[in-house]
Amino acid sequence: MNAPQTTAAPKGFQLGSTLYSFTNEWHERRYGFEDLIAEVAKRQLGPGLELIGFSSIRGFPNVSDDFAARFKDLMAKYGLTPSCLSINADMAIRRGTMMSIDEAVAYHAPQIEAAAKMGFPTIRCQFAAPVEVIIRLLPLLEKHGIKIGPEVHAPLNPSSPPVMAWREAYAKANSPLLGFVPDFGCCASRLPATYIANLRRQELPEDLIQLALEVWQLPKDAGWKRQEFARRVEPLNADPADVSALAVMFNILSPGTAEMWKEIMPQVVHVHGKFYDFDDNGDEASIDYNSILPVFHDGGFTGFMSSEWEGHLYMRNVDAFEMVAKHQAQARRVIAKHTGAAA
Known part of the structure; x- marks a missing residue:
């Protein structure tokens, strides 16, 4: 049995990993589902663990009692914490037509139930579904006490029209369960x-x-x-x-400032710490974490940041676990420097 996670998280928020970072290891069948979880724990890349439902769970959103119990046992065994379950909107799943609002509500509901069954406190949804879908699902979210938010991914930013539409709907709903999931790929200074x-x-x-x-x-x-x-x-x-x-490059990363996240900071429910590669100092080479992380620390964010390595899209023969370890090491350095605490 691997020892439980002991690595201290930076003050202000908690660190974790999304299994999406290990896509190559998963697709090449070098690691199974439980193997990935064990390796995350072994390399102390938690304590947070994020999953993409349809990618990681066979038959999702149908989650059996046995699978849910086994998942909770794995979390306890390895000292990990379910941080976020990423779900799909799939509004165009049928060729030639889009889902209606009623159909989208019915499509999202079992995914929310799956998150509750597995013990996830937060869900990442998608802007592809109209915000009305999520508002209609608010009673179900309230039943389980689950927070939800779409991923603000490049090329969007907090002031983009799609995001503003959700912000306006949120203001009317006035629920602490409704929020956003910033993706730091919106704050790139250059392409990797x-x-x-x-x-x-x-x-x-x-x-x-x-x-x-x-x-x-x-x-x-x-x-x-x-x-x-x-x-x-x-x-x-x-x-x-x-x-x-x-x-394609206009959509994977976009220029943006760390300060822009202040607009939605009170509604941030989870964070995707997007990264690709590092410079000789061990800093992410395209995204200025030295500016971004202090904004989230000072803004009072206390949720999880999932290290999300997307270099797997075009890089092979690279140890994704090592890349995530570098990312988390940088996060600790940045916050330690910002707060004057020991790294």
């Missing part, structure tokens, strides 16, 4: 060098790569950037496939 290197490995034209990087830096939303990029490459007679491949 490893991501750009991957574009070059695909033999995309260098002039198009540089043009896309120029457009990415502009202070506009992703839709505008895609149109602007298309406008600029049109005279070049570029291969549409190349243009499409490069336009």
Whole structure:
């Protein structure tokens, strides 16, 4: 049996991992579900543990009594804490039509029940479903005492129209269970060098790569950037496939400031600590955690931040557990420096 988690979390919030970080290890069948949990504990990458329901649980959202009991036993055995269950909206699951509000409510309800059964206090939902769906589900959330929030993921920010629509609905509902899940990919200062290197490995034209990087830096939303990029490459007679491949960068990361999160800080229910790679000092090379984490500490956030390594999308033969360990080490350094506490 592995020893329970003993690693101290930074003051102000708690650390944890999402199993999404270990996608390569999971898909390559190097680790099963319980193996991943055991390894997270062994490497002291908790105490929080986040799952994506449809990715990690066979038959989700149907969760058997035996599976729920086994999961709780694993949490106790390894000294981990269920932090957040990520669920799906899947509004376009049927070809040619979108779910109605009633259908979406019915689709979300068993996922909420699964979270309650497994002991998750927080759910990450998606903006794909109208906010009315979540408001309709508020009685179920209240029954179980579960907080919920959509992920504010690049290219969105707290002032983006979709987020503002939810903020307005939240103000009317006035429930402490309704919130948001910031993703720090909204606060990138640049695209990861490893991501750009991957574009070059695909033999995309260098002039198009540089043009896309120029457009990415502009202070506009992703839709505008895609149109602007298309406008600029049109005279070049570029291969549409190349243009499409490069336009993806406008959605995976976006420029933003740490200060912007103050707008929704009281409603932050969970955090995705997105990261890709590190510089020679052990700091995330594209996202300024030195600025972001103090804002959350000073803002009074006391929930979990899941270390979410997304480099697995294009990096192979990299130990995701080591990457998460680096991310959490940086988080501890930043908060220790900010608070004057020993790291």
